[in-house]
């Protein structure tokens with residue numbers, strides 16, 4: 001039996017992640033500085049870890065309610081309301097295994113075969129495969145450096161067909177670091193109303209903005225938005241695998257149906273840790289997240305200035321922890337640039353094309369690594385680009 005033939009077309013036709021490829025090359029080499037990973041270099045705050053340890057010591061090692069613990073959902077309600085003026089009730093929420101599970105559930109709960117999902121490009125690597133696994137069709141809406149990588153309502157409108165059902169709004173954006181202003185959001189909301197589109201807003205980087213407060217797409221638009229968020233980026237909790245979705249109850253109920261048969265619940269110790277993270281974040285004397293943001297900001301300024309000093313055009317990211325410099329003047333493709341950079345200088349970055357073909361000419365550089373590493377990486381990139 002050729003077991004390869006058993007693989008479903010919807011899976012076979014999806015290429016492996018372009019981020020993983022460079023990550024894997026890096027892991028086989030010595031003295032590599034990685035700017036390729038999309039996770040905080042900080043360790044989870046100790047009080048959060050302690051909350052999980054305490055819960056295990058109390059013998060809390062069982063399943064929770066499929067939707068997530070009532071305490072955690074109440075805290076999420078308070079957090080979204082206080083922080084972003086977004087109002088969902090605990091019964092309109094589902095606690096998931098990372099924002100990743102929430103995205104997967106959303107596509108599976110909402111898409112019929114052939115339904116179209118409009119997605120800004122470049123964007124996070126998982127949306128397109130997630131749509132394909134759910135038998136939908138993703139339609140990229142190109143965003144450009146000259147527009148600060150903000151999605152333009154007129155470009156969305158041009159792409160709309162009778163099959164258009166969902167619009168994904170992923171800001172602050174991975175990989176570009178772009179954010180949306182309140183005016184941008186209102187224009188897109190008007191368009192969603194006009195064309196009866198439902199919005200999935202992935203706001204996992206909402207806490208990581210520089211010089212301006214995040215405006216949530218769901219604010220005042222709760223009944224047309226599925227808001228996805230999680231603990232990985234803001235609280236340096238990638239390994240805990242904890243996220244959530246908040247949205248109209250029928251949609252949350254549909255997602256819950258899949259979640260209860262496939263996942264049951266997010267790990268109880270992670271949920272206890274998440275409760276502590278939100279509780280302390282909302283007690284005004286707690287500065288851990290803000291301290292991390294200040295730290296990212298110093299690195300962000302350094303990395304952008306370094307690229308500009310080398311003569312690269314580099315959009316100033318206003319959120320997340322990535323720089324997205326334009327390397328097209330070197331004449332190399334994004335993929336060749338990254339391959340040569342890692343082989344010749346041992347610096348790992350991700351080609352912009354890992355985030356869609358519109359990422360050609362760009363590379364994604366994560367500054368979620370120490371300042372010492374960044375200084376060394378920038379020096380090596382300077383030597384590399386001088387040789388080109």
Ligand SMILES: Cc1ncc(COP(=O)(O)O)c(C=O)c1O
Pocket residue numbers: 038097098099100101124170174202204229230231232238241242243
């Ligand atoms: C935009 C975006 N959404 C979702 C995720 C997934 O996050 P989680 O760790 O909560 O699954 C990531 C991770 O890199 C991301 O960049």
